[in-house]
Amino acid sequence: MEKLGFIGCGNLAGSIVKGLRQSGSPAVINLFDLFEEKPRQLAEQYQAKVCTQAEVIRDSDVIVLAIKPKDIPALLAALGKDDLAGKLLITVAAGIGLEYYERKLPGTAVVRVMPNTSAAVLHSVSALARGKKVSESQAKSAEKVFSALGKVLWVKDEEINAVTAVSGSGPAYFYLLAEYMAQAGEKLGLSKEQATLLAVETLVGAGKMLAQTGREPAELRKAVTSPNGTTSAAICSFEQAGLEGIVWQALQACQKRAEEMEEEYSE
Numbered sequence: 001m002e003k004l005g006f007i008g009c010g011n012l013a014g015s016i017v018k019g020l021r022q023s024g025s026p027a028v029i030n031l032f033d034l035f036e037e038k039p040r041q042l043a044e045q046y047q048a049k050v051c052t053q054a055e056v057i058r059d060s061d062v063i064v065l066a067i068k069p070k071d072i073p074a075l076l077a078a079l080g081k082d083d084l085a086g087k088l089l090i091t092v093a094a095g096i097g098l099e100y101y102e103r104k105l106p107g108t109a110v111v112r113v114m115p116n117t118s119a120a121v122l123h124s125v126s127a128l129a130r131g132k133k134v135s136e137s138q139a140k141s142a143e144k145v146f147s148a149l150g151k152v153l154w155v156k157d158e159e160i161n162a163v164t165a166v167s168g169s170g171p172a173y174f175y176l177l178a179e180y181m182a183q184a185g186e187k188l189g190l191s192k193e194q195a196t197l198l199a200v201e202t203l204v205g206a207g208k209m210l211a212q213t214g215r216e217p218a219e220l221r222k223a224v225t226s227p228n229g230t231t232s233a234a235i236c237s238f239e240q241a242g243l244e245g246i247v248w249q250a251l252q253a254c255q256k257r258a259e260e261m262e263e264e265y266s267e
């Protein structure tokens, strides 16, 4: 049976653990966080074990580092003292390239992954980049963990920042749009509850249509948009306001921030 450890039990680790159990994964899950309350709650809900950091490393074959990028340097310095032989480290931290881990922990097998919080509902899409020391069976283990949580693709390490811009941070963009649509619905005279329900269910329905019909986003959009009709009026307004350019700028800003972070952690 797989033995999976987590160092850091925040939003993303919580989504992954929830998703794994929902997918029926029988993996042994070992959890450590500086704040004991977080792994304790997860362990109670999802049949996992609260551990010390040393226990997570000793008792797990695959160790997921799910802490903020700013906390990675100190963790790697501490991990250097532990025996990582034969272990696979998976890092989900944004903006820190594989080279950094391989320099700080020479000889260690590392896979860098960019999932998203929709892992909790088995709809993460996760991009994986393989480090130099990763064996075939370790690559398969990493793929098995994340394919239980949604679709996976292998990419080059240099592509992870672009992945972050599209899908790692991506759920937040759609939540923001839902917030704005709900606010607009309220201004148009609906109650807050009505407007929120309508915005949220519309987003969920559109996502399900994309997932279940296999049709392209543009094709589905055209099916809603009658010539000279109501949708067309809204889409024209989006276009006039430069939505395409706004989205392009936002994704570039996200990728740029990840690149800046790579600079910060290049020492």
Ligand SMILES: NC(=O)C1=CN([C@@H]2O[C@H](COP(=O)(O)OP(=O)(O)OC[C@H]3O[C@@H](n4cnc5c(N)ncnc54)[C@H](O)[C@@H]3O)[C@@H](O)[C@H]2O)C=CC1
Residues within 6 Å of the ligand: 007, 008, 009, 010, 011, 012, 013, 032, 033, 034, 035, 038, 066, 067, 068, 069, 071, 075, 092, 093, 094, 114, 115, 116, 117, 168, 169
């Ligand atoms: N939240 C998201 O949607 C995504 C996050 N990520 C990456 O995942 C990582 C975690 O992000 P979140 O879960 O959102 O952060 P979070 O702040 O919710 O969780 C981080 C957890 O790490 C713990 N922690 C900090 N230092 C620690 C240490 N040395 N040992 C053990 N625990 C420690 C904190 O107490 C906290 O519970 C980040 O590096 C982020 O870039 C990647 C993709 C999506």
Ligand SMILES: O=C(O)[C@@H]1CCC=N1
Residues within 6 Å of the ligand: 094, 164, 168, 169
């Ligand atoms: O905002 C962040 O930095 C993290 C990485 C991707 C999603 N959340």
